[in-house]
Amino acid sequence: MEQFHLIIVTGMSGAGKTHVVQVLEDIGYFCIDNIPPVLIPKFAELCIQGGERVRHVALVADIRGGQFFDAMSQSLKELKEQGVSYEIVFLEANDRVLVRRYKETRRVHPLAPHNRISQGIAEERLKLAELREEADFIIDTSNMKPGELKEVLKKKFAISERGKGLSVMVVSFGFKHGLPIDADIVEDVRFLPNPFYIEAYRHKSGRVPVVRDYIEGFPITQTFMRKWFDMVDFLLPNYEREGKSQLVIAVGCTGGLHRSVCMAEAMYRHLKKNGMDVAIEHRDIEKNDVEEDVSDDEKL
Structure with missing residues (x-):
């Protein structure tokens, strides 16, 4: 039983x-x-x-x-x-x-x-x-949209798929607020161009399209994303073969508002497209002075 x-x-x-x-x-x-x-x-x-x-x-x-x-x-x-x-x-x-x-x-x-x-x-x-x-x-x-919360719950408490396969949580954070204690992989993206120094973007999160386009528009970002995605694609099946059931990928920038959020979203989309069981969390957005993130109807 x-x-x-x-x-x-x-x-x-x-x-x-x-x-x-x-x-x-x-x-x-x-x-x-x-x-x-x-x-x-x-x-x-x-x-x-x-x-x-x-x-x-x-x-x-x-x-x-x-x-x-x-x-x-x-x-x-x-x-x-x-x-x-x-x-x-x-x-x-x-x-x-x-x-x-x-x-x-x-x-x-x-x-x-x-x-x-x-x-x-x-x-x-x-x-x-x-x-x-x-x-x-x-x-x-x-900082969660209803869809993000749903995915977290499905990953944690699914009945029919409990214990099957590898599930991934992608977490953005700010280094000045400390590392996530449950992180398995930590990626430091502080080398990417920082929207903080653009007045029009300073108080917008990395989920806002103009900020995302700014960060992803640089060649260094595109090169990084290709190499990073390739590394993670290599690691995940190997972790799964070793019996790991949950993996936390933490992505950090200085404050957890721009670059880490943008790159966490990019990794989330990449894994989702590849059929992975993946959820996302933005830990430190609200610890910043945020004037624009996502529309209110997308929040809980």
């Missing part, structure tokens, strides 16, 4: 939990939104007793549950005592993005019905700090 798989989705309000549940449902999970944590152990027990019919379950539990959410720690303890294996997926985003999302949707923050949104966000971070420490998978959706 296939092992029971439980995902508990939680995190900051406005970080994209609803979208996560929709994606997980699409790939075959039985999903319940806003379940009181006190009910989780009993519900898991019922699912296990249900046999093959309910083997992959995703539950959303967050501070919308009010006082019921305080039972989360006890419920997780009960799951462990019952021998139920689970993964906690924690969704977060930076304060500026969360405030923007609330203003766009005109929603009221559950912890600040009569106060500023920023006050509710601050209080929520404190309440969730301990749970975040226990999370198995933290996803920062600040």
Whole structure:
């Protein structure tokens, strides 16, 4: 019998939990939104007793549950005592993005019905700090398009293809913010022409077409891309033959806004075209002074 798989989705309000549940449902999970944590152990027990019919379950539990959410720690303890294996997926985003999302949707923050949104966000971070420490998978959706988040989830939690083949995550970052700790391959692109010194491009990300065209328009960039793509194409099947199932390719420039973003997108497109299971993340875009990235309708 296939092992029971439980995902508990939680995190900051406005970080994209609803979208996560929709994606997980699409790939075959039985999903319940806003379940009181006190009910989780009993519900898991019922699912296990249900046999093959309910083997992959995703539950959303967050501070919308009010006082019921305080039972989360006890419920997780009960799951462990019952021998139920689970993964906690924690969704977060930076304060500026969360405030923007609330203003766009005109929603009221559950912890600040009569106060500023920023006050509710601050209080929520404190309440969730301990749970975040226990999370198995933290996803920062600040710079993610819905399609990018979907690919990350499909790569991590796919049912039919779980454990098959090599999956790749391409991550852009800024060296001044530190290396990604889970990187397998690190590519330094600080030798490429820097749009930062062009006033019109300084506050635009490497995903903006004019910035991308500027970076990719230089012969040195085209030469680098050909050699880099060729090297990665050589490495991936060899990693896979050695039994590696996940690979993180990190691409870094100074601040993580222009060159690394552009080149990460180029690598992502290249691998996608070649049929690879690939996802992309731009870790440090929002740590810069960004005036233009992608259109709002492409964001979560």
